[in-house]
Amino acid sequence: MPIQIEIISPEKVLVSREVDMVVMPGAEGDIAAMPERAPMMLLLRGGIVSLYDNDAVTDRYFVGGGFADMTATRCTILADKAEPVSEISIDNATAALEALTEAWDKADKTDISRLDVLQDKILSVRAEIEAGSSAS
Amino acid sequence: MASLKELRARIGSIKSTRKITSAMKMVAAAKLRRAQASAEAARPYAAAMRRMLGELAAATKGEEGAPRLLAGTGQDKVHLLVPITSDRGLCGGFNSNVNRLTLQTIKKLQAEGKTVKLLPVGRRALSFFNREHANLIVDQVIGFSGKEVPFSVASDLGNKVNALLEAGDIDVCTLVFNKFQNAMTQVPACQQLVPMVVDDVVATASAASAPAEDAAQYEFEPDEATLLAMLLPRNLQVQIYASLLETAAGENGARMTAMDNATRNAGRTIDSLSKVYNRTRQTNITNELIEIISGAQAV
Secondary structure, three states: OOEEEEEEOOOOEEEEEEEOEEEEEEOOEEEEEOOOOOOEEEEEEEEEEEEEEOOEEEEEEEEEEEEEEEOOOEEEEEEOOEEEHHHOOHHHHHHHHHHHHHHHHHOOOOOHHHHHHHHHHHHHHHHHHHHHHHHO | OOOHHHHHHHHHHHHHHHHHHHHHHHHHHHHHHHHHHHHHHOHHHHHHHHHHHHHHHHHOOOOOOOOHHHHOOOOOOEEEEEEEOOOOOOOOOHHHHHHHHHHHHHHHHHHOOOEEEEOOEOHHHHHHHHHHOHHHEOOOEOOOOOOOOOHHHHHHHHHHHHHHHHOOOOOEEEEEEEEEOOOOOEEEEEEEEEOOOOHHHHHHHHHHHHHHOOOOOOEEEOOHHHHHHHHHHHHHHHHHHHHHHHHHHHHHHHHHHHHHHHHHHHHHHHHHHHHHHHHHHHHHHHHHHHHHHHHHHHO
16 A cells, blocks of 8 residues: 655645655654554654655655654655755755855854754755765 | 927837836736746645644643744734835835835834834835834845745745844734735735744644544654744744745736736827827918918918
8 A cells, every 4th residue: 555755845846646665864863654654743854765666766855854744644745955866966065065064164163053053954965965976 | 289299209208118018017927927836836835834833733732831933932022024025116006005004013013112123025125114214124135026936035034033033032023915816916914923823723733634634643753842843933934935925926916917007008198199199290281281371362
C-alpha cells in the first residue's frame, strides 16, 4: 500500500504523488515514512528527501530545512526551500556558503541562539553542495 | 479659440497617451494572470501550515510560557502597523486606500492612548508616511513589487517583526493591505498577526482532523514546544507572503482597471477635440469665403 507524499515549498507544490517509502532528514536523524506509520510531526534539517518505489530510489529532492507531517496514509513535507537534486546550482550554493561563513566569522560568539541559527544554515548549504556534486 | 495647429498638437499628444495607457493595461493584464497563478500556487503551503499549527496548538494548549508570537506580550500598549502597497503608482486608488485606512487606524489607536509604530512596505506607503508620520517609522521594505515576489522578502519582513517582538519593542502587529477579491475589486483590510488569532485556526483544524484522521496521538520530534517555536515564525512569514502576493495581484488588477478607464477617457477627449478641430476648420473656410465674396462684390 503506497503513501501519498507531498513536498511543498512556500512558492508551490513540488511533488504530489504516491510512493512506497520516503526517507527524510529529521533534525535528530533520518526518518522513513512508510504506510501505517503512527502520526508524527518532525523538524527537518537541510538534506535530501528520497522517494522509494519498490525498494529503489526514484526521485531525490533537496530540502533546506522545514517540517514534516506524517500520518498512516500521507506524508506532507513543508520545506523552507526545495528543489530536485538535479537542478541544484553549485555555484549559487557555494556563494551562499561563503556569505554565511563570513557572517559566522563576524558574528558575536557569545550570542548562542544566533550562532545556532547560522550553524544550521551553514550545515544546510553544505548538504546542498554535497548533494549537488554527487548528482552531477 | 485655440488655433488649428494647437488643436492638432493636442490631439496628437492625447493619441500617444492613449497608446501608452492601453499598452500598460495589456501589460497589467498579463502580469495579473501570473500574479494570480503564484498566489494560487502558494495556497497549499499555507493550508498545510495551518493544519500543523492547529494540531500543535491543540497539543500545547494550557501549557505555561507560550511563545510571544502566539500569545503576545500580554500587553496592548505598542502597536506596529505594516501598510503594504506597491512601489509604483498609476493604479487608481489602490495605494491611497491602504494609506488612508492606516492613517485612520493610527488616529484611532493614538486616541486610545496607544503608541503606534510603522513599518511601511512598498515605496508608495513609505513616501506617504514620510510626509505624515516620519517619526513613527521604525523600518521599511521597498523595491520588490512589479516582479515575481520572492519568498525571501516575506521571510526578511517576518524576521524583522519577530525581532521587534522579542526585544519587547512592540506588543501587537497588524498588517494593512488590499485583500484581492477579483480583478476589479480590492478591499483594504487590517489583519492582526501578533498575537495570533488562534481560535478559528484551532477550531478549523480540530473540526477537520477529528473525524477524518484516526484519533491516534501525534508524536513530536523534537518536543512540541521546540516545534511550535520553529513553526510560528514560519507561519508569520507565510501570512506576510500571502498578503504580499495578494497585493501584487491587486496592484495589477487595479492598474488594469485604471488604465482601461484612462484609455476610454482619452478616446472620449480625442472625439470631442476632433469635433472642435473640424468646426474651427470649417469656420476658417467660411470666413475666407466671406472675405473673398465681399471683396468681389465691392469691385
